[in-house]
Amino acid sequence: MTSLSDLPIRDDLRGREPYGAPQLDVPVALNTNENPYPPSERLVKALGEAVMDVAGALNRYPDRDAVALRDGLAAFLNADTPGAGLTGRHVWAANGSNEIIQQILQAFGGHGRTALGFEPSYSMHPIITGVTGTRWVNAFRDEDFGLEPEAAVRAVREHRPDVVFLTSPNNPTGTALPLAAIEAVLDAAPGMVVVDEAYAEFRREGTPSALTLLDGHPRLIVTRTMSKAFAMAGTRLGYLAADPAVIDALLLVRLPYHLSAVTQAVARTALEHSVELLGSVGELRRERDAIVGWLRGEGHRVADSDANFVLFGTFPDRRRVWQGMLDRGVLIREVGPPEWLRVSVGTPAEMDAFKTALKAAEAGTEESK
Known part of the structure; x- marks a missing residue:
């Protein structure tokens, strides 16, 4: 049998492992930050009808530039952030925010260029940076997982990156960045600044979006996704807002007809039902704040x-705790800084199961010492 090592793959890919969270059949899966509430029957019917409408023309290529979808996304962002003043020309869409990130690095990164981020952060940023032939520099976050503007500016001035990644709210820590930190980086960065806002809809009241900074900053890109708050992870739809010139640059590297007609139809339908789909956001925020309080009450450190x-943490042997919870049917994520674990916010019943499994796993860990 031929193995991967026998193939003439690129040297920089040798020894790498494919990215991906564990996909296990468990009663309670809280490891991939999905919205736990599925589409209603009414929305399922609307989605089915939307797919049927395009099914008869699947012998033809889809709208190559997804014009109607981009117009809809711009309207949604304008409602989310009043005064943003976006049009379809300011928006681009692709197969999940990971393809968005890949296209950005294909256009603005590459051989001889550098991307900089502040870890711990989204692990796909350095992975996609590497596979596009771009050099990755980790400038590190603060002890509390925040980012002081002065420290960020020092890192940018030292490394002069072609692309800077700022993640707000940050994954895996959940930390949001103040606009002052983003503005400071924008003023210092010689290249593009990407603010990854995959979880923006969950931010607490009064936490602004980087969309408010787009006007007057042509090198700023704000990325979003339908996978989280929209409860559309299976649709694979990511998007960005930026100056129209940025979209012109991405057109140079995007594959032709990269968004299928079915994906576009489903995403447009989701936008038409955005009030319903985002209706669970408030409940998930409350459940998040409740679990933060509970964990702190149990003596844990919580970001x-x-x-x-x-x-949350910290655990001298987080693998043992993670495995102990898995043995009890609850899957969370072993990710981020050593000694820390991450739990996605689920339904109240799922969070009750999480609490029970965590206490049992910790008790088991103590007994094994």
Whole structure:
């Protein structure tokens, strides 16, 4: 049998492992930050009808530039952030925010260029940076997982990156960035600044979006997704807002007809039902804040979260705790800084199961010492 090592793959790919959270059949899966509430029967019917409408023309290529979808996304962002003043020309869409990130790095990164981020953060940023032939620099976050503007500016001035990644709310910590930190980086960065807002809809009241900074900052890109708050992870739809010139640059690297007609139809339908789909956001915020309070009451360190997940610790042997919870049917994520674990916010019943499993796993850990 031929093995991977026998193939003439790129040297920089040798020894790497494919990215991905465990996909296990468990009663309670709280490891991938999904919205736990499925579409209603009414929405399922609307989605089915939307797919049927395009099914008869699947012998033809889809709208290559997804014009109607981009117009809809712009309207949604304008409602989310009044005064943003976006049009379809300011928006681009692709197969999940990971393809958005890949296209950004294909256009603005590459051989001889550098991307900089502040870890712990979204692990796909350095992975996609590497596979696009771009050099990755980790400038690190503060002890509390925040980012002081002065420290961020020092890192940018030292490394002069072509692309800077800022994640707000940050994954896996849930930490949101103040606009002052983003503005400071924008003023110092010689290249593009990407603010990854995959969890923006979950941010606490009064936490602004980087969308408010787009006007006057042509090198700023704000990325979003339908996978989280929209409860559309299976649709694979990510998008960004930026100056129209940025979209022109991405057109140079995007594959033709990269968004299927079915994906576009489903995403447009989701936007038409955005009030319903986002109706669970308030409940998930309350459940998040409740689990933060409970974990702190149990003596754990917990990062402040503006997302739909919580990073908590610390555990001298987090693998043992993670496995102990899995043995009890609850799957969370072993990710981020050593000694920390991350739990996605689920339904009240799922969070009750999480509490029970965590206490049992910790008790088991103590007994094994």
